[in-house]
Amino acid sequence: MNKKSITSLATFLILCISPLLNSCLNTTKEPDKKEATKSVYASDIIPFFNHWNLILGDGSNAGKAIDFKHDDFFYTANDGKRNWVVYKAPNAGDTHGTSNNTRTELAQVKKWSPETDAKLTATLKVMNVSTTGDARVAASYAVVVGQIHSADGHENEPLKIFYKKFPSHTKGSVFWHYEINTAGDNNSGRWDYSTAVWGNDFSVVGTEENTYPEEPEDGIALGEEFSYEIEVKDGMMNLKFICEGHETKSFTKNLIVSDYTTTADIPEQTQNLFVPIGQDGVERENAYADEGLFFKLGSYNQTNGKSPEVNKNWCSGAETHGGDIQKQYKDGNYAEVWFKTASIYVSDAAVSNEGYFTKND
Template sequence: MNVTFPSICCALLLIAGCADGNNQPKESEAAAEVYASDVLSFSDRWNLILGDGSNVGHPNDFEHPDFFYVAESDWVVFKSPNAGDTHGTSNNTRTELAQTKKWSPDTPAKLSAQLKVMNVSATGDARVAASYSVVVGQIHSADGHENEPLKIFYKKFPGHTKGSVFWHYEINTAGPDNAGRWDYSTAVWGHDFSVVGSEENTYPEEPADGIALGETFGYEIEVKDGLMRVKFMSEGHETKEFTKSLVDSEYTSAADIPEQTQQLFVPIGQDGLEREEAYADEYLFFKLGCYNQTNGKSPEVNRNWCSGAETFGGDLQKQYESGNYAEVWFKEANITVSDAAVSNEGYFIKND
């Protein structure tokens, strides 16, 4: 057999390449997977609840293609349909991180986050205040009625380019009956919760100073000595800051019930009063993620919280294909609490 000089050279080059192969990246190494816990590196401080109602626990090196994964290498996607199995006693699905420790409102606690909302439900009843909205951050009580002194919302009506960011304070109802509890809503950019449509498919005016889908904004929640401070930031928008006592109620008599509450909640029997000490003797914890506020329940049940949205009988893929879900991306988040914080395991045992 004749062997030419070029053939010998090629063979030598191939041998050299093989010998040096250990210095080359393998395909699997070049495409190493990035998990949410690589982006938000505090996973040990949270349990992850998915949009199917399940509790993942600490989401270290975890992803779920339907609910929780990384996009564009440095954004964590939280996704939740209009209908499915829910966590605890809620009517709404969520993909959300819940803090594994709880703390007293008189001790320091802080949560900050940078995020963008990518989708809210395509359907719902415009007269229902919760339609087309998602909660992206919370302070939740682990005790008593397990009410929520803070919920941060994003809401955008169909056909609008810009949506609204607003926050809620939920009263910690006096007495053993929590059925009379209500929220008070405060606008940040755009409208508050009370701005609704006049008909099922008629929408209010689009907010001039609103936030678009895919537009980044941030919040910072700080609790210290019983006082909650909430700050909102977004490029091109005025920074807004609010304060609220968590230990001294301003809603202890019928005369204290705000006009907004008189219009929204009192007509449906939610007309309770708050404990004088509010949340003073209860432990609290943070939540962060995508708590979809749109659901398929009839507005006749509750015209503030039951959206009458499309759910396809709970079929997940049909909801996703038709835009009937909420999706929130987080890029940054940080949390600090005092050494006095204690385990929140009892909350999960009760609600899982």
């Protein structure tokens, strides 16, 4: 082969091979577009969802929320610093069990005795509470962000952790409730006792429908981060609340020996709030000792559209737009809570909580 032929062949090979080389190089440099747009799920942020069933704001049970999201109720958001898990619930919609209130909330799949060990921790910030409601109703403008619930008997709640903020206020209140495990078969006399953490307790209400009490000086603003720790051990419930710039608060409550076994034991707060509407029961002596308990965590909206004439403590008369969720979201008639971290521990003695879901789903 002469020199001219060799040069021609080399030129031909270069022209043929170059596109292939460029194709290979481009393939290795091209980012994986599918990977770049991958959703961030709640279970990527807080990997503990195998312990829970997720109840959504439409009353449905979504099961274990691993690699799961719902655009209306449960998804993730980034505040410019990190990712958070968002729980959102309107003032009205389909509800879970016998409750009057909507929730997007985790419910633990196991239950446990209060005489064994159990612990739940969480760091969160409340981003919205309802913009409407009757200020004279104690539950208006409030959301429950953590609970201990009974799976048995009356299915009452030895713990509810609340955040509440009146519409004209910058700061809201954090408080916790103990609900008695009512003696006897009739649970209509049950009542809550409220304890303030930062700000006011449940009993501080407005004098008129749209007249609000004084804003709490040591309250918590929307978007302000705080943490709670719930630990149950040997029948005692130990609570700890932490927020930067605020005093850390700790509380203890016996879950297996009642403080409220006679009418003389009913505290003044209850005498003022609940007794006038016929909720004047007493508690069984061993409180919750004979029942299985379980944790809940999320956004359990305490504001609803029911008339205050039905119950002046729990029926808010708030705007619901006939249950239209998007209209409620548009004008602020919903509760929204963001969680940054959370953890759960229960002893090996915990058993399936399937019966609770069978009864309430």
